[in-house]
Amino acid sequence: MTAQVRQIVVRLEAVGGRLELTGGRIRYAIPSTNPEARSLLAELRKRRGEVIELLNSRQCLSGHDYYEWRTKIALQQLCRPDYPAGMIPWLAGFSPALYDELTSRLPDRIQRLWDSRAPFAVFDEACNELAECHRSAVELFRRHRGDAERCC
Numbered sequence: 001m002t003a004q005v006r007q008i009v010v011r012l013e014a015v016g017g018r019l020e021l022t023g024g025r026i027r028y029a030i031p032s033t034n035p036e037a038r039s040l041l042a043e044l045r046k047r048r049g050e051v052i053e054l055l056n057s058r059q060c061l062s063g064h065d066y067y068e069w070r071t072k073i074a075l076q077q078l079c080r081p082d083y084p085a086g087m088i089p090w091l092a093g094f095s096p097a098l099y100d101e102l103t104s105r106l107p108d109r110i111q112r113l114w115d116s117r118a119p120f121a122v123f124d125e126a127c128n129e130l131a132e133c134h135r136s137a138v139e140l141f142r143r144h145r146g147d148a149e150r151c152c
Contacts, residue, residue, distance in 0.1 A: 005050040012040040013119030019044075021055035058120070067114045067123060074110075074127035078134045087141045095140065102137055106130040 009019060017030040017037045026048065030037040044051050058066040091099040106129060113123045 005044070005047050005054055008040050008043055009051065009054060010121050012037060012044070014121040015040070016119065017041065018117075018119060019051065019055060021052060024052070026051055026055065066120055067117070070120075070124060070127050071110065071114070074130055077131040084138060084141050084145075087137060090141060090144075091137055094144065095137075098133070098137055098140070102130070102133050106133055 012019070012030070015031065015034055015037050017034075017040065018028065020027045028041060030041055088099070088103065091102070106126065110123070110126050110130065112118075113126055
């Protein structure tokens, strides 16, 4: 599978398209009014074997589906050994908006996207946003404590 096929699939998903592998057949859904989606799909049809390989690799990641695998990666970014103890309770009082973002809004969004089987690009973006929000919270907490040199 080439990087070009991966890029085309990611772009198709970003414009609202969806590909699924079922019993060796590629199923797709694309926005009917989007000429770019039709063009991308036409290109992918020429590379059927590579598309099947990519979709298989997504299904086989760590023996589970892509959503589970990507969520685990995001959680590993959050649950690191250098995670500052006491940050979440402190954050609730010091920055309620950031606390809500980190503990409620973003996890709820990720859950909704997973449940709806959102395009991978959209799901990946939400996971990246959660990791970035966490990095911001860690940095804020460490600066408040005066140990910013150890930050992130």
